[in-house]
Amino acid sequence: MDENQTNRIKQILLKIGHLVGLFIAMAIICLPGLWIVLSSLRPTVEIMAKPPVWIPESLSFDAYIAMFSGVGQGGIPVLDYFRNSIIISVTSTVIALAIGLAGGYAFARYRFRGKTAIFLGFMLTRTVPGIALSLPLFFVYAKLGIIDTHFGLIIAYVALNVPFTVWLIDGFFRQVPRDLAEAAQIDGCTRWQAFWQVEFPLARSGIASAGIFAFLISWNEFALASQLTRSTNSKTLPVGLLDYTAEFTIDWRGMCALAVVMIIPALTLTFIVQKHLVSGLTSGAVKG
Amino acid sequence: MNKLLTGVSAGVVLLMAGGTALAQELPGKFEGVTIDAKLIGGQQYEALYSRISEWEKATGATVNVISKKNHFELDKEIKSDIAVGAISWCVGSNHSSFAPQYPGIYTDLAALLPASEIDAFVDANIAASTLDGKLVMLPRAQFDVSAMYYQKSLYADEANKAKFKEKYGYDLTPPDTWEQVTDQAEFFANPPDFYGTQYAGKEEAINGRFYEMLRAEGGEYLDADGRPAINSEAGVRALNWFVELYKAKAVPAGTTNYLWDDLGQGFASGTVALNLDWPGWAGFFNDPGASKVAGNVGVVAPPKGSSGARTGWSGHHGFSVTESCANKEAAASLVWFLTNEENQKLEAGAGPLPTRDAVWTWVIEQAKDDPYRKEVLEAFQEAAKGAYPVPQSPSWIEISNAVYPELQAAILGDKTTQQALDDAAAKATAILEDAGEL
Amino acid sequence: MRGWKPAPHVLLLLPAFVVLAAVVVVPLLLSLYSSFTPFRLTRPETIYTFIGFRNYLRLFADQEFWVAFGRTVLLLTIALNLEMVLGLFLALLVEKATRGQRLLRTIMMFPMMFSPILVGFQFKFMFNDNIGLVNNALQSLGLTDRAIPWLIDSQLAFTSILIAEIWSSTSVFAIFILAGLMAMPREPLEAAKVDGCTPLQSFRYVTWPFIMPFAYIAMTIRSLDIARAYDIVKIMTDGGPAKRTEILWTLISRTAYSDARMGLANAMAYVAIFLSILFTILFFRQLAKARQQIGAEW
Structure with missing residues (x-):
């Protein structure tokens, strides 16, 4: 009896400890983010106050209203940036996934010489710091005339994401037993049909997880975008953040408001896809 | 200066060169010309750009803003353009502290605009905009001294x-x-x-x-x-x-x-x-x-x-015209327009300091009923007397x-x-x- | 003639090859070449002057460069290890939660939604010594009556950068390790319980070996992606004050664009690339080892 009781107390304590730990962890993760949201709603005089104003005295959507009120009236071309960001991120993610599918399938299903070396080589292209790449890339782009175009940035992001998508997708195909596709082929499917109807659906969650990573990387990328974009033709949201900085001033409140506009779509997407994400990573990369 | 007046033959222009008769003809006519421009972005600079359409209407030319970034990003971009030989644009925002870094890409505006217009600027600002005898930019009403x-x-x-x-x-x-x-x-x-x-x-x-x-x-x-x-x-x-x-x-x-x-x-x-x-x-x-x-x-x-x-x-913002620009006269006219008296009043009215003598007088006159604004202007006018740019x-x-x-x-x-x-x-x-x- | 038909795997890998070659390899060769020239952005003709290894020799003799190099390695090592440990805790906490998994997982990934430059601004303002959130909070709570110079003192500044970096990237580890935890078969754990293992023991001998490969994947991906930290450091301190927080990337980008000495900067970048390659191969080998332990094929 006694032992049972101490056990129970121990369990309750553990549970409380767990909840407290969870709460603290989530608080640490969320607070800086919430601070940004809050900053976007408060007047500047309160954000940078000393002594600090902990409880907001007035909240308003002024920063958001200003942001959308048009260039010259305190606004920035946020709709253009948003459109560019969406087009560039989505297109580059889709292409990176397609290339990743092809590459991953090749790694998973075929045996060939130098496989590990090629695989590692793909990975290593990611180690190049953006700064070493930015000017030469700019040089090439300038010669091709694709500076400040969606196309240029899309291609750059595809290259950024391909190593990662190949890796993850490779892992997923390894998970799908070979016999399944073979059986389908015996049943009269072509290899192509077998792929789409049997192997692809099974690897879908892996593709979803590769997709969300690729999307988040493209959505938030700054270094290359700042070099390869110039005007509203192709400037993306992270580059647009700098519209709130001038030579001597910085509009932190406006920047926070834009940040919120940036985060909401990413968060929504993650919330929708995250179920696939976890199960995706699980069956994928490790066994690959 | 010569093509500022469309329809006037080169010979006539040559005859008139050195005179000031042309001064009144700004902004000129540039039907069908397109000017690519790189402008500094940021809230306090934007109001001016909304006036560009007026210049377009007056001259028949169009302005194509190919880049808008903050200062340091723009500097990076211009250097990249120089490095790869991609100076295909005509008008660029410039700054007196950055200008000496771009030797040779900007043309001498004194050769494109009438002297009387240039004389209307504060002498010190013009001196700070002149590199090796070339007037590389025309100052806008964004003059900074502390x-x-x-x-x-x-x-x-x-x-x-x-x-x-x-x-x-x-x-x-x-x-x-x-x-x-x-x-x-x-x-x-x-x-x-x-x-x-x-x-x-x-x-x-x-x-x-x-x-x-x-x-x-x-x-x-x-x-x-x-x-x-x-x-x-x-x-x-x-x-x-x-x-x-x-x-x-x-x-x-x-x-x-x-x-x-x-x-x-x-x-x-x-x-x-x-x-x-x-x-x-x-x-x-x-x-x-x-x-x-x-x-x-x-x-x-x-x-x-x-x-x-x-x-x-001190430092000031300005606009420059590139050497490689195909239609320098049109570009110079745009630069003149962006820094002319009316537009300097627009910018200076919002707070920044002007770079034209007449606009200084105007802002001080405007501020006579606003003691804070008056105090500010007096302090900065005194500061401007001791102002100098960075070594060129x-x-x-x-x-x-x-x-x-x-x-x-x-x-x-x-x-x-x-x-x-x-x-x-x-x-x-x-x-x-x-x-x-x- | 039926013509030559390439093997299917060649065809399948071709798009990846083409894109990577066009966007990464060709530019890299260009920058490799320019690292042997005194190339200045503002004097384009200098790219045709070949000076051999002079840029590299200059770097090898430059003490400031090696200090920055060492600091970068230190930052990476500490950041990656701490992120892994914290990510592990976070994943364990979330995995144990019985309700609200979906929400918790989304929150866990919250920092990944923040563009690094935003993280930089955010932490710069928070760590401002005079009006920053951190000092304000500490002073309000009566924990200190000083203005702690977070971004000035060399150790504190390093720590502040570390905190920003860890905050923004622990999620990546957490999500991978969580994936590992969720994929773990239950039987070995129960067997361990029956054998009388304490929770700590079963974690050490059953859970950890299983999730280790996940941790290494995260490690590899992070080490690939590490230049992300550049945006953060650039905005928080830009390597200062007095070069106390200078890391390779801040040094390189200042040299490349602000000083316009692209040739020298590219030589530095090549040393940096070498460093990343080293880190990546190291993790990749660890990963292969860890994979073998759980019997997966490579």
Whole structure:
């Protein structure tokens, strides 16, 4: 009896400890983010106050209203940036996934010489710091005339994401037993049909997880975008953040408001896809 | 100048060259011409760009804004363009501190615009826009020089006055010399709640502030032969001003990581007594929605150094026309339009300082019923008298990057003042030698 | 003639090859070449002057460069290890939660939604010594009566950068390790319980070996992606004050664009690339080892 009781107390304590730990962890993760949201709603005089104003005295959507009120009236071309960001991120993610599918399938299903070396080589292209790449890339782009175009940035992001998508997708195909596709082929499917109807659906969650990573990387990328974009033709949201900085001033409140506009779509997407994400990573990369 | 008047034959233009008859013909007619432009972006610069459509209407040309970025990004972009030979655009935003880095890409505007128009600008601004005899940009109404902002209530407080007089032996009034700034900053400081003053502590900002102090102490950055001379006695005195305030904790401990935005926010938070800062902040500081010191802000001209001079490291924005531009006359006309009297009034009306004599008169006239605005303008006009641009060397930014960590090292106590300045001078000399300027 | 038909795997890998070659390899060769020239952006003709290894020799003799190099390695090592440990805790906490998994997982990934430059600004303002959130909070709570110079003191500044970096990237580890935890078969754990293992023991001998490969994947991906930290450091301190927080990337980008000395900067970049390659291969080998332990094929 006694032992049972101490056990129970121990369990309750553990549970409380767990909840407290969870709460603290989530608080640490969320607070800086919430601070940004809050900053976007408060007047500047309160954000940078000393002594600090902990409880907001007035909240308003002024920063958001200003942001959308048009260039010259305190606004920035946020709709253009948003459109560019969406087009560039989505297109580059889709292409990176397609290339990743092809590459991953090749790694998973075929045996060939130098496989590990090629695989590692793909990975290593990611180690190049953006700064070493930015000017030469700019040089090439300038010669091709694709500076400040969606196309240029899309291609750059595809290259950024391909190593990662190949890796993850490779892992997923390894998970799908070979016999399944073979059986389908015996049943009269072509290899192509077998792929789409049997192997692809099974690897879908892996593709979803590769997709969300690729999307988040493209959505938030700054270094290359700042070099390869110039005007509203192709400037993306992270580059647009700098519209709130001038030579001597910085509009932190406006920047926070834009940040919120940036985060909401990413968060929504993650919330929708995250179920696939976890199960995706699980069956994928490790066994690959 | 010649194609400014469409329909006039080259011969006639030649006959008239040197005369001022053409001056009235701006902006001219450029039917079907497209001008590619790179403009500096940012809230305070945008209002002007909405007027571009008027120029388009008047001239029949179109303006295609191919890039809009903040200053440092634009600088990076222009350098990249130079590097890959992609200067395919006509008009670019420029800045007097950056201009010397782009040798040769911008054309001489004095050859494209009538002299009477150029004469209408403040002489010092035109001088600062002229490199090797070429007028590389026309200044817009974004002229920057610093003045001293202070919290008025501190100086009105009787207890403060009495205590200060007792301790330092002279009356507490807004500072007129840098020595007084030191005294008052130490007097007001009460860390961590309140600081006497603050200064920009990194990048070109600290270098510029040091430069300003160096001149106030009677020193020179580059001597007559173009050699770095910062490790002079005056240099040591100048840098010691920063060091001593830091040691006395009269400035925020983080000041060596501050840039302009931190300084502005700091003064607006009401925790700093004295703040040498730019004209762009004047409105912000007095805006109750942004600043705690609104209504309590005073402005005086920058204090004098031991040389007796008020010195002002200054810069201004402007617009340039590229050498490779296919239609320089049209581009020059656009640059003229963006900096003409009417448009300078538009920009200066919102706070920034103009660069045309007539517009200076106009803003002062406008401010006669607004005591704060009047005080601001008077202080900055006085500051403008001692204003000078950075040395016109293509290596200035690079020197700045090498010198500022040394200045920081002295302020933070990693090195002695003399040693830091000797090291900085050695590095700056090496840079100039590498660049073939020495 | 039926013509030559390439093997299917060649065809499948071709798009990846083409894209990577066009966007990464060709530019890299260009920058490799320019590292042997005194190339200055503002004097384009200098790219045709070949100076051999002079840029590299200059770097090898440059003490400031090696200090920055060492600091970068230190930052990476500490950041990656701490992120892994914290990510592990976070994953364990979330995995144990019985309700709200979906929400918790989304929150866990919250920092990944923040663009690094935003993280930089955010933490710069928070760590401002005078009006920053952190000092304000500490002073309000009466924990200190000083203005702690977070971004000035060399150790504190390093720590502040570390905190920003860890905050923004621990999620990546957490999500991978969580994936590992969720994939773990239950039987070995129960067997361990029956054998009388304490929770700590079963974690050490059963759970950890299983999730280790996940941790290494995260490690590899992070080490690939590490230049992300550049945006954060650039905005928080830009390597200062007095070069106290200078890391390779801040040094390189200042040299490349602000000083316009692209040739020298590219030489530095090549040393940096070498460093990343080293880190990546190291993790990749660890990963292969860890994979073998759980019997997966490679």
